[in-house]
Amino acid sequence: MDYSIPTINLSVIGPEIIILLTAVSVLIIGLFPNYRRWSISIVFIGIIFAFYDIYYLWNLNQVGFDGMVLADNFALLFDIIFLIGTLLTLLLSGNFINQYIRGTGEYLSLILFATLGMMLMASTNDLIVIFLGLETLSISLYILAAFRRSREDSLEAGLKYFLLGAFTTGFLLYGIALIYGSTGTTNIYSILNFLKDGSVEIGILFYIGMILIIVGFGFKAAFVPFHMWVPDVYEGSATPVTAFMSAGVKAASFAVFLRLFITGFSPIISQITGILAVLAILTMTVGNVIAIVQTNIKRMLAYSSIAHAGYILVALTALSRNIESEFSAASIMYYILVYTFMNIGAFGVVIYMEKSEEEVLKISDYAGLGFKKPFAAICMTLFMFSLAGIPPTAGFMGKLYIFSSAVESELYGLAVIGVLNAVIAVYYYLRVVIFMYMKEAVLDFSYLSARPVMALSLSISVGGIIYLGIFPQSLINLLTNIL
Amino acid sequence: MEFILFYIFGFIAVVSALLIILQKNPIYSAVFLILTLFSVAILFLLLNAQFVAAVQVLVYAGAIMTLFLFAIMLLNIKYEEKAFSKLANLKITGIFVTFVLFIEFMYMIFLRKGLGIAGNISPEKVAEVGNVELIGKILFTKYLFPFEVASLVLLVAMVGVIVLAKKKF
């Protein structure tokens, strides 16, 4: 008898099962043109059920499949963030779906499969499942990036993302293999026990494995120097897809980082604080400096998303220095949630501005928008303020928490560089606002019609950043107690 | 006997791997890749890893090489050759990665350091029970959940084939 029957507890993966069933049903319904119009409603019903199931599982701390899958509050919180991102993206996708009406089923199910991959990554305790979740996520995104396959830039985005992604997946898998080789387990808690136990010397291969895992996820979360793919992929993909991947993939990668750092690697994580600090400085600075010279708003937001990965990395560095600090972890989660709202919101305005045949993507095209389309312009202004970190938006509170967590861990230099970067960033975010309100319109905005669903998505995002910006305390209290 | 076989097939694997990258014609490279995969499969067999050996032949030397050959046929080789020769820094990256891996393997093999901890299933046990059976027992009990997730990855791949390559979808 060299095996044991596992405990099968399906309620642990309840939200995942709901999303899987939804994805599969829209995939099948998409095959029948007569029923295709129901698919979007099915997706929303599925997401609502998933939210309800998360509400039901909250605080129950269920464990299933012999500790391989967890439904602790940490995992559920990230599930909520992913589902918010998915919901906001889908509300913005109306135009895109109409354009590719035959691919409705594929588009919706791929978005849901990607969400499912993220949820698996956040709610597991095993490196193998993390890897499989990442593969589900990545493969869906490669396909989504190349979805507009009659366009060369979209194909280039898909191919580039796929080649570099496959390359770094190799790094990640090799890192997992090295960790398995040196600890004999892929379970994160068993790795923790191995490190605490200390009876076996921790070899250099374990460290190499750890670095390779950081490289693998660093690629997905767009850390410098693994960021080369970001601008081209973000520019070439359809804008709803860009919005989805900019928020979701980052959130999923940081969920894995948090899980690994706080449990698995916690005894030795302080040894790589230096590496993380260098990565953080590079990521922030390169992202912000290159963003200044961009004229295309999608590329500008791409570099800005690199810079934001850098800010979150500052808090991660602080966490690695002082692993007990619940505040650092809370500031990361807070920032990821806020980032989901403000970044998808900003891309939402970009989607609103796009024409179906020719795209309106230059920052100078936004000139005069403030007088012609006040609602879109106000939303964009708030998102830019939030991304730049200007009060009273949530972006300000997020940056405040992140830099104070760096100060709390006595990383003063890093905090100062972070603040300097935030100041640089104000320039290129405010430029958009200046164009909208202080320049004469060059475009005739008559092609823009009212789009209630899109407005709903933008309103949710605006509501999110304003509410979280003015009343952050209750959420922060919740987040500090989550671990 | 095992040693002799190890050296023979190890030698074949290394030589054919070198020939893969030294060939001008990509079809020849693909054929040598099949040879490499085959000899590595035999090395797996010598390590009592029959399942991995069988998968290596079935999936890699069989299915994936078919895909490789089709992919080569799909390309406009003359154009690609020109484009590829521009990627000189790829060579540098390749040499660097190879060098790092070489150092690492030498470190492990000759210094016998960083080998990690031994597993709880010895090679003798594997030889006795059979590799496929051991894999089955652990895959369908302890790793049941990842096994199911694997089917998801395959499902996503199917959707991808249609979205990317079907004439009208």
Next chain:
Amino acid sequence: MLKEYLPILILLIFAFVFAFGILLLSHFVGPRKYSDVKGEPYESGIKPFMDARVRFSVKFYIIAVLFIIFDVEIVFLYPWVVVYKEIVSQGIFIFIEMIVFVVILLIGYFYLWKRGAFEWE
């Protein structure tokens, strides 16, 4: 343990010797006369007029990828078959888990079928 593989080894050696032996034999024994006409590829008597290497249709690629996907699926069935009898006595779950696995892929199969992936258009 290696004894069990002796037949395979013999087969391999035999295949190797036979394949190369025939080539070598015809190389040394057969008469050789080269001429320009003989060097041309045989095209039913018509002079070849274009490069032999043409680009394949992407349809072949679809077939190849689908083959890999289902090949990988089949690979999981081998260990399942080997251990099925022993584990099923502990509980029916090993049966159900393979059903779930196959059903997920059957959904994919249905999808491919409806999308016409198996049609040669």
